Amino acid sequence: MPMKSAVRVIGIVAMFALLSVSCRKSPQAREARFLDAGKSHLQDKQYGRAILDFKNAAQAMPKDAEPYYQLGLAYLASGDIKTAYAAFHKATDLNPKHTAAQVKLTEIMAALGDKSAVQEAAKRASEVIANGADAEAFDALALAQYRLGNREDAEKVLDQALDKFPTSLSSSVELAKVRLARNDLKGAEQALQQAVSNDPKSAHPHVALGALYVAERQLPQAEQQFRAALNIDPKSGQSLLNLGAIEIHDGHLDDADRIFRKLSALPDKQYKPAHAIFLFRTGKRDAAIAEFEKLAATDPSDRQAEARLVAAYMSANRPADAERVLSAGLKKNPKDVDALLLRSRVYLATGKPDAAKADLTTAVGYRNESPEAHYLLARVYGIKGNLAEEQQEFGEALRLNAAYVPARLALAQSLLRSNQAQSAVNLLNDCPKQQQHLPAIVTERAWALLASGETAEARVAIDPVLAAGRSLEALLVDATIRFVSKDYSGARNSAEEVLKAKPDELRALSLLYRTYAVGKQIPAGVQAVRSWAAKSPKSAPVQHLLGEVLLSTNDRAAAHDAFAAAIAADPNFRPSLLMLAQLDIQDGKADKARPVLQRLAAGGDSSAELILGDLEFRNGNMDAAIAGYRKVLDKDPNNIAALNNLAFLLIDHSHDVDAGLKLAQRAQQLAPENNSTNDTLGWAYFKKGDYTNALTYLARGADKNPTPVEKYHLAIAYIKTGNSTKGQQLLQAALKADPTLSDNDRVSTDLR
Secondary structure (H helix, E strand, C coil): CHHHHHHHHHHHHHHHHHHHHHHHCCHHHHHHHHHHHHHHHHHCCCHHHHHHHHHHHHHHCCCCHHHHHHHHHHHHHHCCHHHHHHHHHHHHHHCCCCHHHHHHHHHHHHHHCCHHHHHHHHHHHHHHHHCCCCHHHHHHHHHHHHHCCCHHHHHHHHHHHHHHCCCCHHHHHHHHHHHHHCCCHHHHHHHHHHHHHHCCCCCHHHHHHHHHHHHCCCHHHHHHHHHHHHHHCCCCHHHHHHHHHHHHHCCCHHHHHHHHHHHHCCCCHHHCCHHHHHHHHCCCHHHHHHHHHHHHHHCCCCHHHHHHHHHHHHHCCCHHHHHHHHHHHHHHCCCCHHHHHHHHHHHHHCCCHHHHHHHHHHHHHHCCCCHHHHHHHHHHHHHCCCHHHHHHHHHHHHHHCCCCHHHHHHHHHHHHHCCCHHHHHHHHHCCCHHHCCCHHHHHHHHHHHHHCCCHHHHHHHHHHHHHHHCCHHHHHHHHHHHHHCCCHHHHHHHHHHHHHHCCCCHHHHHHHHHHHHCCCCHHHHHHHHHHHHHCCCCCHHHHHHHHHHHHHCCCHHHHHHHHHHHHHHCCCCHHHHHHHHHHHHHCCCHHHHHHHHHHHHHCCCHHHHHHHHHHHHHCCCHHHHHHHHHHHHHHCCCCHHHHHHHHHHHHHCCCCHHHHHHHHHHHHHHCCCCHHHHHHHHHHHHHHCCHHHHHHHHHHHCCCCCCHHHHHHHHHHHHHCCCHHHHHHHHHHHHHHCCCCCCCCCCCCCCC
């Protein structure tokens, strides 16, 4: 059994290597080896590898607390606080006197727990302090007291810590935070000035005081502290980093360049890319990329250096180079999960979801516990329109790491797209406590509340975010709330505020038009869209929106020009290509539209395939139309129009009523309020001779603004069920509207 497990996890060759070592070394030696490897990987920020090492150490010595403590540190560094908490808890269960594990456990409980957990944290911290501990235990106790509302007690604990450990910078910083929380800036400043006095030979207190001045926007004082730190330690990385940022703020780019060069020359690995990043952010991309390339070549095993190089290539619109770098590494090591994940991101960004899926499937095979792999796989499914699989993979990413914010936000958005607004609200309500006030979480929750009809709750949620900084997303929420509340002037103002900052923000522009349309000010709305579209001539989505607005006013010529402008901005912009093709078809230019549609269909576009199917129907090529609709459903099984149209053709052309009935039932379930789906399902029952069910659905199909065909079907259903008077009345109305009607000449094409 152990051998089979090893084969599954690490393969046959590695299995024998592991077994041979195991035979030679004691459990304690194996534990020590894995602990050393894990600590090395943790220092290099290779968290996945560190976690695996520490798990192996725990397996070698399952009753030793140390591997679980180290495992907790690795999970904490990776952002998985929930699993870190469990690891620290296990360590303290095994050894209640493991002070470091107790302190870390206490810190998490104090920071994130409910009232009872915080009280338990205070109790544990007090016990650790009573048994003798370093300043960290005092800091944890102070945090617990602060969370319990005992701010004066928290300050007293920190004063005690500094009496016992006067050079504890962490205690000084926490004391400054407590004083800042009660708006005592002078007291916070004094706490850090005292830290400087208590440890005059250390640069760190100066850095902390400088950071306080930066937060308070007192840059000259901050600069003074960072320079004082550098006088003590010329290799103080944090001082150089902050000083460089201040020089950039002051516009002294030459001075900043010299500082970042010095920072990059430090032996500390984390600062190596500082100068390259500075170059990139100041517009010197070629020089920056050259430095990123050199850093990646210097240490091919440095995953962060590789990731930065790939990101730089992508930002510079050089995806082929990004792919080349990653593929070269994977050729040497096909099992490099980090490289597989990174290459899948490149594939997703360049419109290659199948290639991304192949990499991600391989990555999951090697590292199924990777939240990032499942998150990216969900994005692949989203691109392909597989909603259930998308939500399942986002959910798996969150199961593996509840603190993974991108997965939580993406899943909430997916739930909203599938009309599961309350589920989205619940998902966002359940996020870890430390994330509940993040602007992105709060804003997404406001969208979900809006979709749930909880407008007042959405307003309560978004107002603090607006007060903090009026982000564009928060302004969009505000505009939508105002629109729903019929404050059209306020909605317009918020939408325009967004557009002033980002003229190509499509949602704001669409909402702006709706504020005019709802008040029947169509010309003013069109002019507003024209005006903003003129500011974004290279934005295909904006030009397309202008085209849609113009088309809605029957200005076909101007709409045609707008769609053409969108294609000029982006020759592959699918929505405008489709709209121009449809306009050409309506103008009797099907031959011009067909090659465009065929090219789009060959690229996997189900909408183009659907239009081609409709063309075949209109030309009387029913078998070709059926084949076309089947192709649509192969790519998009829930395409309502294809389901409905194929159902009708199977019923009336192929006389396969049973197959048509099944498709019609699916279409009606997906669009239960749609006239056409109800009419097709009713017609299927009619052909089956089930006139009672037929009448039910045909009546729904003719409920609102029925077409002559829908009236015609309902009429003969009434006649078949014995209501000849009503049937004849409807029949005459249908034939008057369309004298050419028969029950075999129609297919529903109004669902696109």
